[in-house]
Amino acid sequence: MKNFILLAEGVEGASPTGSWIMIIAQVAILGLLLYFMMIRPQKKQQKQMETLLSTLGKGDSVLTSSGFYGVVIDVMEEVVIVEFGNNKNCRIPMKKSAVVEIEKAKTE
The missing domain is CATH 2.30.30 (SH3 type barrels.)
Structure with a gap:
């Protein structure tokens, strides 16, 4: 319990630039996740379809x-x-x- 109190006290004294860095890091991680989970597989499927149609x-x-x-x-x-x-x-x-x-x- 004492550890949580010490952590809470440390957060209060933190600089506001640290929170901006965390927000930017989270947005970057979400962007990468979006790319690897949605955009990349869609491009891969589109490329497969193009090669399929070229063999028609x-x-x-x-x-x-x-x-x-x-x-x-x-x-x-x-x-x-x-x-x-x-x-x-x-x-x-x-x-x-x-x-x-x-x-x-x-x-x-």
């Missing part, structure tokens, strides 16, 4: 963000033409970013 090719089976499965017919810079269902007339151009999963075409 003709004949690959894809899952779109809207939940449709289809086969890639043509790949352009930002647009992919996807054929949906058994009906070969259903070809829809979509952005590459709408593709969520890719299953590579089997080479025979």
